[in-house]
Amino acid sequence: MALLLKNIRVIDPQQNLDQVCDVIVRDGKYVQLGQDLSIPKGLTRDMTGHIMVPGLMDMHVHFRDPGFEEKEDIESGSRAAAHGGFTAVLQMPNTKPTIDNAAMVEYVNKRAEEVAKCRVYVSGACTVGREGKIMTEMGDMVRAGAVAFSDDGSGIADTGVMRRMMDYAHQFGTPILEHCQDKSLVGDGQVNEGAASTRLAVEGWPAAGEEVEIARDIELCRLTGTPLHIQHVTTAHGLDLIRQAKADGLPVTCEVTPHHLFLNENALDETYDTNLKVNPPLRTQADNDALVRGVIDGTVDCIVTDHAPHTAWEKDEEFERAPFGMTGLETSLGLVLTQLVNTGVIDYNRMIELMAINPRKILRLDPVTIAEGQTADFTIIDPDAEWVVSVDDFYSKGKNSGFIGAQLKGRATDTYVGGYATMEDGKVQ
Amino acid sequence: MAFNHYNLIDITELSRDDIMTVIHTAEAMKEVNQREIKQLPTLRGRTAVNLFTEHSTRTRSSFTLAEQRLSCSVLAVSGSSSSMTKGESLTDTIQTLNSYNIDLVVMRNSYAGSSVKVAQHTKAHVISAGEGKHVHPTQALLDLYTMWRKLGRLEGLHVGFVGDVSHSRVCGSLIPALKIMGADVTVIGPQTLLPDDPSVLGIDHVSEHLEEVLPDLDVIYTLRIQLERLETAPFPSLREYNMLYGITEERERLMRPDAVIMHPGPLNRGVEIDSYIADHPKRSLVLDQVFSGLCVRMAVIYLLMGGNDNGVVA
Numbered sequence: 001m002a003l004l005l006k007n008i009r010v011i012d013p014q015q016n017l018d019q020v021c022d023v024i025v026r027d028g029k030y031v032q033l034g035q036d037l038s039i040p041k042g043l044t045r046d047m048t049g050h051i052m053v054p055g056l057m058d059m060h061v062h063f064r065d066p067g068f069e070e071k072e073d074i075e076s077g078s079r080a081a082a083h084g085g086f087t088a089v090l091q092m093p094n095t096k097p098t099i100d101n102a103a104m105v106e107y108v109n110k111r112a113e114e115v116a117k118c119r120v121y122v123s124g125a126c127t128v129g130r131e132g133k134i135m136t137e138m139g140d141m142v143r144a145g146a147v148a149f150s151d152d153g154s155g156i157a158d159t160g161v162m163r164r165m166m167d168y169a170h171q172f173g174t175p176i177l178e179h180c181q182d183k184s185l186v187g188d189g190q191v192n193e194g195a196a197s198t199r200l201a202v203e204g205w206p207a208a209g210e211e212v213e214i215a216r217d218i219e220l221c222r223l224t225g226t227p228l229h230i231q232h233v234t235t236a237h238g239l240d241l242i243r244q245a246k247a248d249g250l251p252v253t254c255e256v257t258p259h260h261l262f263l264n265e266n267a268l269d270e271t272y273d274t275n276l277k278v279n280p281p282l283r284t285q286a287d288n289d290a291l292v293r294g295v296i297d298g299t300v301d302c303i304v305t306d307h308a309p310h311t312a313w314e315k316d317e318e319f320e321r322a323p324f325g326m327t328g329l330e331t332s333l334g335l336v337l338t339q340l341v342n343t344g345v346i347d348y349n350r351m352i353e354l355m356a357i358n359p360r361k362i363l364r365l366d367p368v369t370i371a372e373g374q375t376a377d378f379t380i381i382d383p384d385a386e387w388v389v390s391v392d393d394f395y396s397k398g399k400n401s402g403f404i405g406a407q408l409k410g411r412a413t414d415t416y417v418g419g420y421a422t423m424e425d426g427k428v429q
Numbered sequence: 430m431a432f433n434h435y436n437l438i439d440i441t442e443l444s445r446d447d448i449m450t451v452i453h454t455a456e457a458m459k460e461v462n463q464r465e466i467k468q469l470p471t472l473r474g475r476t477a478v479n480l481f482t483e484h485s486t487r488t489r490s491s492f493t494l495a496e497q498r499l500s501c502s503v504l505a506v507s508g509s510s511s512s513m514t515k516g517e518s519l520t521d522t523i524q525t526l527n528s529y530n531i532d533l534v535v536m537r538n539s540y541a542g543s544s545v546k547v548a549q550h551t552k553a554h555v556i557s558a559g560e561g562k563h564v565h566p567t568q569a570l571l572d573l574y575t576m577w578r579k580l581g582r583l584e585g586l587h588v589g590f591v592g593d594v595s596h597s598r599v600c601g602s603l604i605p606a607l608k609i610m611g612a613d614v615t616v617i618g619p620q621t622l623l624p625d626d627p628s629v630l631g632i633d634h635v636s637e638h639l640e641e642v643l644p645d646l647d648v649i650y651t652l653r654i655q656l657e658r659l660e661t662a663p664f665p666s667l668r669e670y671n672m673l674y675g676i677t678e679e680r681e682r683l684m685r686p687d688a689v690i691m692h693p694g695p696l697n698r699g700v701e702i703d704s705y706i707a708d709h710p711k712r713s714l715v716l717d718q719v720f721s722g723l724c725v726r727m728a729v730i731y732l733l734m735g736g737n738d739n740g741v742v743a
Contacts, residue, residue, distance in 0.1 A: 193625045195625075195626045195629050197625045198625045198626040198629040200541055201563035201564070201598070202541050202562075202563075270545055271545065272541070272545065317519070320541065320561070
């Protein structure tokens, strides 16, 4: 099966490529890029006005499978990924049971092979049951295909456990992805400590609860040399700590989410919208500004969604009882294009670094790049599409987005994995 | 004076005039409560649900009596007897109660925002009877009424709150209400008991030294102190709390001659307040607050559901 995409603007900073041309894909690979190409048989699509970029990757998603399939499963989650323009994701291990052994890694990989509309990579847990106590069989999980380790959802409270685990993980070259949350400082924190926690009269989640663990883990990275990736950074000072660690030459990377970039605690009002209850919490306008500066200057390595679907009835609970998290796969690209690219804050090359190139670098995966002979994982964007975020548009089982009603410009229209469309003209295949 | 409100949850929705309307209506209700026949026919045929999913004695009895004295039918749904202990959601509970065509929901709940949530799901009037550490609007109004009756004014009063302001739903409503009425508000306590951002509530001054501010206060509002778990306690012992922040006989000499003491109850004698002060015939307004509670709750229910002025009451 051959595919010819005509008149498409192809952007790939890895190839210093930004030009309008024709692209031929056959047997899952790029065969030819050039002008006025034709194919004897197969599908030809005129893509005038569209942009082709290396397939996007989101290295922080919760597909809830196994154990919480009422919220999401690998099939629905991967369809949401395809709909958002992603060709690959990294699934977090806070499932039930926890992905803390090789059999669980194999389950996800096998299930993904059967039903997924994107490549699903797996992060194993750092500690058994994500309890922060006993190291998991990381070596066995690496053999089964795990590409990273994380206790995402909780920080690892015991510094000695963290150090031992990082020392041990060193042999595999896999990064440790750390959710920084000092439990003894954060407690039952619900929203950012300060104005929001006082206004809503719920427990505060202090910025220091995140920064203290970032600082500790950077020192453990200095000690052990194991690559450290800080998940969902939310505070200006936390980002400064990472900036300094990078300047010191440490193998430290980090990610931010669209909701921490574009929303803050001021959005929380007397309606107690549980879709805005996320962990870590929405911070301040000053933190938004600092994160955007980090996106521009390179301190931030990638934009991830922390896609955290929940059922409607769970999010209909009282604010303090409702679970943390919002979905993100189907809004991320539109938000980044609208808020950062269309406004000139960053260009397409930087967006591609943040959302396609760097996640794979951090996870030591093969690069996905647009060149003859390479695997055809790519995303096609209509930069002029104007749309309004609506739950009716979501393929995810989770409707808990904090961006419902947002007016966006630019979105993915087509997603291809291994040369085959997982989304075509806005419809997941 | 028109009183155009449907629910009473967020005290900041009330204007200065609204609050004075409540106070004047409460005065009329006070007279009713001193009659031999202590009942008005105003709400005959209407149904109130007292949905209390958190323990309460005085607020619950005060509301029940207020409803009965306005001739309202009362259905009590408590946490221990409701389906919520079986895992029913708050939304399902209120929708179930809606099927009875109820007219008023008075609710006490442990979770901030729950009254607004209930109001979104019912046509009945909703009055918060205290939620989480968030708000307790009728307590605020009864306290304003008590101060007004005793001191004759609210504007310009200097009110000091001593103790656990951060976990106090009373403060969540009373401090903004005092600011609406033009009072000056100081909070006093160790930083472990103070709000994350005092300015949000409108607090004018913060002090960690009770003796320094005591001479300036017209009203000393003591807050109930609870010490449940020592490991996470915000102070080391009840003894030390009393030593630093207790309203004691010894500290009385620092108070203005006409300064009064208030407390939302229940009292921890010997902790935040000593018996000498709690029972002080001139200074303590603790029992006045309880009586005010009945009058103010009748007034609030009357204003939300009955008429829009107090002219017809007496």
